[in-house]
Amino acid sequence: MNKLQYTRENLADTLRRHGINPTHQRIEIAHALFSRQAHLSADQVMAIVNEKHSETSKATVYNTLNLFRQKKLVREVIVDPSKVFYDPNMEPHYHIYNLESGELTDIDASSVRISGLPQLPGGVVAEGMDVVIRVRPESDNNS
Amino acid sequence: MNKLQYTRENLADTLRRHGINPTHQRIEIAHALFSRQAHLSADQVMAIVNEKHSETSKATVYNTLNLFRQKKLVREVIVDPSKVFYDPNMEPHYHIYNLESGELTDIDASSVRISGLPQLPGGVVAEGMDVVIRVRPESDNNS
DNA sequence: GATGAAAATTAGACAGAGTCCAATTCCTAC
DNA sequence: GTAGGAATTGGACTCTGTCTAATTTTCATC
Incomplete structure (x- = not known):
């Protein structure tokens, strides 16, 4: 258990603690994953983040998820031959x-x-x- | 251990035993996997089978590997996000x-x-x- | 606040794995 | 040899993910 409340402020701190510069897009992507505590594909993250207004490009979603994985903020789950899932549970x-x-x-x-x-x-x-x-x-x- | 010699004849029998009609292409694909006892991607199977002359289309390679998997002749190994491996070791x-x-x-x-x-x-x-x-x-x- | 450099983001082109489909070829039983 | 079902085929297509060059944002320094 890390944080009970996944507010944007707390998530920004978490990103910083992992050596990630907390930009608007990165915070939203982190929020999508952590507030749901769910296994999401890049596609699903993309859909969630752009639900209200289109805010984040496909390239950024992929870049960010890979960055999160490198910085050990999320885990990759490879079970479906057609897509990768990202898991915020470390x-x-x-x-x-x-x-x-x-x-x-x-x-x-x-x-x-x-x-x-x-x-x-x-x-x-x-x-x-x-x-x-x-x-x-x-x-x-x-x- | 199943068969010590993976001759085409023996492989045809193996296919029949698994309820698979042993066509030329299917035997060649089985031979690629079983004679090597290796983990191969669809791509690699395709390359091996068409090494000498172009014999087998991409569609057939994919169809056949899926058929083999359904009939429990080979196993799918999902470890690489970009491609599936097929494993003849059951x-x-x-x-x-x-x-x-x-x-x-x-x-x-x-x-x-x-x-x-x-x-x-x-x-x-x-x-x-x-x-x-x-x-x-x-x-x-x-x- | 203005400035400039580095970091981040973007659209869209691209690549590669895998699927789909309609047309053809191959078997097998008669 | 003929009919009919099964298998194969080429090629178009989809989908996930990457790349690139251009733009925007951020942020430290003046």
């Missing part, structure tokens, strides 16, 4: 992915125990581990 | 993904123990679990 956690609806649900990692993973090959260092349980509605044979 | 296993080189390595699942996973939400059934360890070369701060 606590260790895993995902359940509904293949039918595209819905993505968190699994808290603190209760999950994983053992017996092999030694990593030399010269590389782990950056993270993703666990995804793919589910589909009962008695559904598609795709 | 034994339970996980992956190490090198973010720098794009290289994908298998982890045998039999030694890995995962406990404490939560109950699935009602009405859905698990189709599989993917575990991916993302690694990058030591002292490398990129991306």
